[in-house]
Amino acid sequence: MMITSERAYTYAKASGIIGKSFLRKRMQELAAVSRLNELDRLVFGEKARELPERALLFDLQRRIMQRTAEEILNLVKQAFPRFLAQELPVPQAMPPNLRLIQLCVQSYEYQDLKMVLTSLAKGEQTAPFHIDIAPFGSIDFSAYPHLERMVRNSEFSWLVEKGPVYQNQNLVLSLQNELDRRYYHLLWEAVQRLAYSEKGPVEDLLRREIEYKNFQWALRLKIYFDVPTEEIEKQLIQEQYRGRSLAAETIRCLSLPVDQASAWATSPYYFLLNKETPDTPWKPDPRFVQRHAALELYHRAWRYFRRYPFSLSALVCFIKLKQFEEDLLISLSEGLALGFSGKEVLQELEVSP
Template identity: 25%
Template sequence: MDKSGAASYVYAKACGMLGKAYVGKNAVKLFNAKSLSDLWALIFTEPVPVVPEMLLANQIEYEAVKRFVSQYSHLLENYTSPDSFPVELLRRYEIENLKVFAASLSMGETKAPRIVDIGNYSVLDYSGWPDLSKITKDSPFEWYNAVPRIAERQKLDYALDLQEIKNLWSALNHVSDGTKDVLVDFFREIYSIKNLLWALRLRVYYNFKKEAVEENLFYVGDAPSKSDPICAYAYEILDWDLDSFPVWSKWRFAEYLNRHEEGEVWSIAPMVVEQNFRYFEAAKTKKLFHQYPMTDVTLVMFFRIKQQELDCIRAATERLRLNADKNEAMYVAGVKPDALEHDIER
């Protein structure tokens, strides 16, 4: 079908799927499940696999991802030639597959690990196992052609993540339906926040100094800098006193800080800030999905909202596996039932 027809069909299908998605208040159902078997029955129509609890937990998470990739791929397939940006979003799973392959090989494993197959959108040749150079040959990741030492993996994982972000930024230039500026603004905001949160965690939990944090930031230019489109938020707070509420109270995101009580010792809590940003993104994606129907924004926001659902499924699965507190698990997943019905804007 032509692009306008495909866009109309995709929007209608996406609306239907999101109406059933376990996000917002609907996500609470996941955390009300009494067992992993109950959780499986809630999410899937297939019979519950007869496997040990640990394997069932892994299977729930894996099948949820597989189902999402299938749903998203089917939406893309309605376009004769989809724009590159919505396709590039799937590359996240290729990168995770490559990390898993490299980790398995570096540990001396001989059996190919389980992966998430993205079908026709794949650029890796998984039949090349166990030869990493064959797996990545003629792909954007051809440079990753040797089994890394265990000590090298973190650096190489960072390089893969950085390549993903740069590829996404480049693909934004090819959005053809008039929503390029909307997606650029969204991408810049979301990845600026990711950088900011990463910088906070490195400073608070690992006591990284400014120079060390800079070396671990993501960027879309030639190097991390204050002027990079996704680095400004992180650079802004690199020198701030982590224990001074008066300093942080003037921050552009002060509303997302952990509570300050007069007369009590205060330190910034990255987890609280992150959770509040999750609430912000959940509302933002929902709003943009409906604000720009039948455009690339539909696909991108569908992708992001379904990622939120996968986060909730993982958290609900872990809660049952570890017998953890329901409210704590919901908090970790970013579920805020009484707030997600409202649009959050800044």
């Protein structure tokens, strides 16, 4: 990735950014806010804006996302100065470590593209907000609403072959799921190309992320929409780890009774599930699972960030930690807009310093 002195400087810079982020002890400051403008001042200081609360919500969320992306991009540019001083190689020609980091950053582009598909299906002429991730992006968002021009000569050109999305919500949902599966396939592929000395922590973190994503998505489809098992299987991320699909355990769980918590005790994901409460019928809560999966990945990323300094793993974990903070701040802003206090939101999210 870089010479030792560059790795040391990059890790020191990453540690400084993480230290100033609203993670661990600084979460206590989030619990003290009670209004959106207080959160704005806490996060942005003198750059906070005086806006009506409804307008402030969307404006604040956009600035939070842009702030996170900029911090990530600045550190990545520090980590790969020689590659980023020139035109970025095509994905096939990138070193495995740079390709992996590009994909981590491209998570913003994938999310923005899913929003574009939703907007196109509704016939909206104004482009939705997107995060600028130059030089890692490949979509021309300025060409909206012309999808073919937006994705021309990019990794997303296949979308055009699927047909028009206007007023076709079912196609949009299918494409959004395919984007997720393609994204994780590329991520997993990039990890498998890494040198053995760099792979371990990154592979473990990504493997768990894929497994948890499969589990929570399958529960959502089963509990909320009663989707048949064979249809759920088609929507799962089927990457292989040691000869076994990362969706295998989730598929097994789909045959378990949804009203008996004890039947799920043999699953490795049992610790993510909501517990039984007296006199209340039990069933898996997908939102509870999503929250606890995010928390488990956050704590693991924190441990790996500290345990493997000066490594590619530390850079990947830095990105994951900053994106967890971003999700936390977005959730907090939404809760404040609904009239909850910062403390109440953090309690609901089960987040603690």
